Amino acid sequence: xxxxxxxxxxxxxxxxxxxxxxxxxxxxxxxxxxxxxxxxxxxxxxxxxxxxxxxxxxxxxxxxxxxxxxxxxxxxxxxxxxxxxxxxxxxxxxxxxxxxxxxxxxxxxxxxxxxxxxxxxxxxxxxxxxxxxxxxxxxxxxxxxxxxxxxxxxxxxxxxxxxxxxxxxxxxxxxxxxxxxxxxxxxxxxxxxxxxxxxxxxxxxxxxxxxxxxxxxxxxxxxxxxxxxxxxxxxxxxxxxxxxxxxxxxxxxxxxxxxxxxxxxxxxxxxxxxxxxxxxxxxxxxxxxxxxxxxxxxxxxxxxxxxxxxxxxxxxxxxxxxxxxxx
Numbered sequence: 072x073x074x075x076x077x078x079x080x081x082x083x084x085x086x087x088x089x090x091x092x093x094x095x096x097x098x099x100x101x102x103x104x105x106x107x108x109x110x111x112x113x114x115x116x117x118x119x120x121x122x123x124x125x126x127x128x129x130x131x132x133x134x135x136x137x138x139x140x141x142x143x144x145x146x147x148x149x150x151x152x153x154x155x156x157x158x159x160x161x162x163x164x165x166x167x168x169x170x171x172x173x174x175x176x177x178x179x180x181x182x183x184x185x186x187x188x189x190x191x192x193x194x195x196x197x198x199x200x201x202x203x204x205x206x207x208x209x210x211x212x213x214x215x216x217x218x219x220x221x222x223x224x225x226x227x228x229x230x231x232x233x234x235x236x237x238x239x240x241x242x243x244x245x246x247x248x249x250x251x252x253x254x255x256x257x258x259x260x261x262x263x264x265x266x267x268x269x270x271x272x273x274x275x276x277x278x279x280x281x282x283x284x285x286x287x288x289x290x291x292x293x294x295x296x297x298x299x300x301x302x303x304x305x306x307x308x309x310x311x312x313x314x315x316x317x318x319x320x321x322x323x324x325x326x327x328x329x330x331x332x333x334x335x336x337x338x339x340x341x342x343x344x345x346x347x348x349x350x351x352x353x354x355x356x357x358x359x360x361x362x363x364x365x366x367x368x369x370x371x372x373x374x375x376x377x378x379x380x381x382x383x384x385x386x387x388x389x390x391x392x393x394x395x396x397x398x
Contacts, residue, residue: 075293077110078154078159078262079110079245081110082112083109083111083301084113084153084154085097085111085153085154085155085156086114086116086147086152086153086156087115087156087157087210088115088116089115089116092159092230092251092252094113094161096113096159096254097157099254100302100305104302109301111244114147115312116138116143117178118140118142118144119139119142121138140158141156145157147280148283149284152285154284154294154298155174155282155283157279157280158279159278160176160211160279160314161276161278161282163275163282164323164348165185165319166322167323169282169285169287170284170288171282171283172276172284173281173298174281174282174284175279175281175303175304176307176314177306177307177310178279178307179194179314180253181249182250182272182277182278183249183264184247184249184272184276185263185264185265185283186244186245186246186261186262186265187234187244187246187247187326188244189262190243191244193263194214194217194244196265197221197243197244201220201244202221202223202242202243202244202357203221203222203225203243203244203246204226204233204244204246205245205246206227208352209331209333210270212352213348213350213354214246215354216355217269217354219353219354224241226242226245230251231255234260244391246270248272248276248277249261249264249277257265267346268361271335271346272328274321274332274333275317275318276295278314282300283295283298312336313338313370314336315336315371315374316336316345316373316374317334317335317345318374319374319375320381321334321373321374321378323375323384324378324381324382330349331351332347333346334346334374342365342366343373344361344365345360345361345363345374346362351392352393358381358385358386358389360377360382360383362376362380
């Protein structure tokens, strides 16, 4: 490593949201960098998504829901106030602005969704008309496809806030991402982990993204190259292939966080396997595919093929029938 840049007075500055999960993720990277001999500091940045969760916040009419948790962090990165941003990958748009790059994608945690409900340990045992806390159109549609009788409650906030609302009786059950509960050591709340065939995860779910300035738009060309080199050891090629293929499929379908699309790629039997589905909002109509590809396929080619197969089965018709949704 370069002694010119690795100095306590000039540390690598990591930018992160201030939620408990975001801080866990950022500190996970921070401690690993320190263990590798780098000087690192953390800067907490409040985002539009964080402000949205406060009472009385008025959502702007032109808000891009996919960027609400990253806008202010990317601004700090572009201006050179931070050197590295740590995100949940599923919060990022499928195409980054040219001034940014994903310098590394670490090994993915459990990508599945989980069932959280103390009295009823599975979706099947929830009484008719049970109230499930989730704001995700994808999860709602997938749950309705399995249980058309359930009702939904808008439950927002960080994981602890949602668990407290569940305990207070604001809903009967929650469906959350496994990775968040696992990372915060809340796995005792989990009573069922849905297979991707039951609830197909969001593209990139369970993965982290280490975002830096791109080589084409440096603040300091030599230092920016040093930052990208410093985090390169985090990159997990298998995870990177899977999430890139998932995100290409999502992008090719014109999707975001506000429509019911699930895509999940894994290595299996020396092949790449991808399961993907697009649903109507009410869960009554669905197109899905389960396909595989050789290990030497490019992730963008695999993702595009999956999107094309979904389109051939009528996915665009389902998407075209959906009203515009807010995040």
